[in-house]
Amino acid sequence: MAFEYEKYLRPGKLPHIWCPGCGHGIVMKGLIRAMDTLKLKKEETALVSGIGCASRLPGYIDCCTLHTAHGRAAAFATGVKLAKPEMNVILVGGDGDGTAIGGNHFIHACRRNINMTYIIMNNYIYGMTGGQFSPCTPTGHKASTTPYGNPDPGFDIAKLAIGAGATFVARGTAFHANQIDKLIVEAIQHKGFSVVEILDDCPTTYGRRNKYKSVIEMMNRLKEVAVPVKAAEKMTAEQLQGKVLTGVLYKDETKPEYTAEYAKVIERATAAK
Amino acid sequence: MEKTLPKIEIIEKYCKGCHICVEFCPKDVLEMKGFYASVKNLEACIKCMQCELRCPDFAIKVITE
Ligand SMILES: Cc1ncc(C[n+]2csc(CCOP(=O)(O)OP(=O)(O)O)c2C)c(N)n1
Ligand code: SF4
Numbered sequence: 001m002a003f004e005y006e007k008y009l010r011p012g013k014l015p016h017i018w019c020p021g022c023g024h025g026i027v028m029k030g031l032i033r034a035m036d037t038l039k040l041k042k043e044e045t046a047l048v049s050g051i052g053c054a055s056r057l058p059g060y061i062d063c064c065t066l067h068t069a070h071g072r073a074a075a076f077a078t079g080v081k082l083a084k085p086e087m088n089v090i091l092v093g094g095d096g097d098g099t100a101i102g103g104n105h106f107i108h109a110c111r112r113n114i115n116m117t118y119i120i121m122n123n124y125i126y127g128m129t130g131g132q133f134s135p136c137t138p139t140g141h142k143a144s145t146t147p148y149g150n151p152d153p154g155f156d157i158a159k160l161a162i163g164a165g166a167t168f169v170a171r172g173t174a175f176h177a178n179q180i181d182k183l184i185v186e187a188i189q190h191k192g193f194s195v196v197e198i199l200d201d202c203p204t205t206y207g208r209r210n211k212y213k214s215v216i217e218m219m220n221r222l223k224e225v226a227v228p229v230k231a232a233e234k235m236t237a238e239q240l241q242g243k244v245l246t247g248v249l250y251k252d253e254t255k256p257e258y259t260a261e262y263a264k265v266i267e268r269a270t271a272a273k
Numbered sequence: 274m275e276k277t278l279p280k281i282e283i284i285e286k287y288c289k290g291c292h293i294c295v296e297f298c299p300k301d302v303l304e305m306k307g308f309y310a311s312v313k314n315l316e317a318c319i320k321c322m323q324c325e326l327r328c329p330d331f332a333i334k335v336i337t338e
C-alpha cells in the first residue's frame with residue numbers, strides 16, 4: 001500500500017523548496033517512515049537543524065521543530081535533551097553545516113555520547129549558497145570556490161564520528177532509499193549518540209560542475225560506490241578501491257550515556273546541599 | 274490466481290520532472306510525458322514500490338489492495 005506521508009507533514013507545505021532530483025526529499029521520506037515504524041509521538045519528538053538546504057527539513061514535519069543558527073543544531077539539541085531527557089531528539093543537516101561551521105559542536109556531541117540521533121545529508125558541497133566547497137568535497141573536485149579542483153582531502157564523516165566517540169555510526173545513500181528508514185530506526189533505538197550519514201546528491205551546484213550530465217548519473221554513482229559492510233568482508237583491498245561502506249559501521253553499547261550521567265550529578269549535588 | 278494491478282497516481286503539482294522514477298523502474302512502466310512522469314505500461318508493474326520510495330517529491334503513489 002502507498003505510504004501515507006501526509007500524516008507527518010505540515011499541511012500546505014508541498015511542493016518543498018528542494019531542486020528537481022535533490023536527495024534531501026528522499027532522506028526526509030526515510031525519516032518519516034522511521035518515525036512511523038517507531039510510532040514516535042509528535043509532542044515527544046524534536047527535530048533540530050542548523051542552516052542549509054538540508055537544514056530546511058524540520059519545517060515540513062509536524063512535530064516539535066527547531067530551525068537554529070548555522071552549525072549549531074547540536075548545541076540547541078543538547079539543551080532540549082537535557083531539559084527533557086524523555087524526548088526523542090533528532091538532528092538533521094548538511095555536510096557543510098555539520099562538519100565546517102558546526103564541526104566543533106558535532107565532535108563534542110559525539111564525545112559526550114548524549115542520547116540523540118544525527119542525520120547528516122552529505123552532498124559534498126554547500127548547496128544553499130551556490131556550491132562552495134565543504135570539508136567533505138573530495139580532492140580534485142570542483143566547487144565555486146575551487147574552480148581548478150579542490151586541493152583538500154575530504155572528511156570521512158563516519159570515521160570522524162567514531163573517532164570522536166559516537167557509539168552508533170551508520171551510512172546509507174539517497175539511492176538506497178529503502179535502507180534509509182531502517183538505519184534511522186536502529187540509530188534512534190540506540191541509547192547514546194548515533195550518527196547516520198546519508199550520501200546525497202546536489203545536482204544543481206555540485207553535479208553540474210563535476211560533469212554529471214544528470215540526476216540519474218549522480219544516482220548511478222551512489223549505486224555503484226556503495227558496498228554493504230557484510231559484502232565488503234569478502235572483498236579484497238583492491239576491489240574496495242573507490243568504494244564506500246554502507247550499513248551499520250560501528251556500535252558500542254557499553255559507554256555511559258550523558259543524560260544518565262548528568263542525572264547522577266544532579267543527585268549528588270542535591271544530596272550535598 | 275489473477276494478477277491484480279495497482280493504481281499509480283502521479284501528483285503533477287508536486288512532480289519536478291527529475292526522471293528518477295522512470296529511470297529506476299525495473300519494468301519500464303513509467304515514462305516522461307512532457308515535464309511530468311506518466312504511466313506507460315501499467316500491466317508490467319510488479320508493485321515493487323521503488324518509484325514511490327525514491328521520488329524526492331512525494332509525487333508518485335503506488336496504490337495496492
Ligand atoms: C553564520 C553563517 N555563516 C554562513 C552562512 C551561509 N550559509 C548558509 S547555508 C551554508 C552551507 C550549507 O551547506 P550544507 O550544510 O552542506 O547544506 P546543503 O545546502 O548542501 O544541503 C552557508 C555557508 C550562514 N547562513 N550563517
Ligand atoms: S541547491 Fe543542491 S542541496 Fe540545495 S536544494 Fe538544490 S540540489 Fe538540493
Ligand code: SF4
Binds near residue numbers: 302319321325
Ligand atoms: S512499483 Fe515498481 S514496477 Fe511498478 S511502476 Fe513503480 S518501480 Fe515500476
Ligand code: SF4
Binds near residue numbers: 310329333
Ligand atoms: S521521481 Fe517524482 S518528481 Fe521525479 S519525475 Fe518521478 S514523480 Fe516526478
Ligand SMILES: [Mg+2]
Binds near residue numbers: 094095096121127
Ligand atoms: Mg551540503
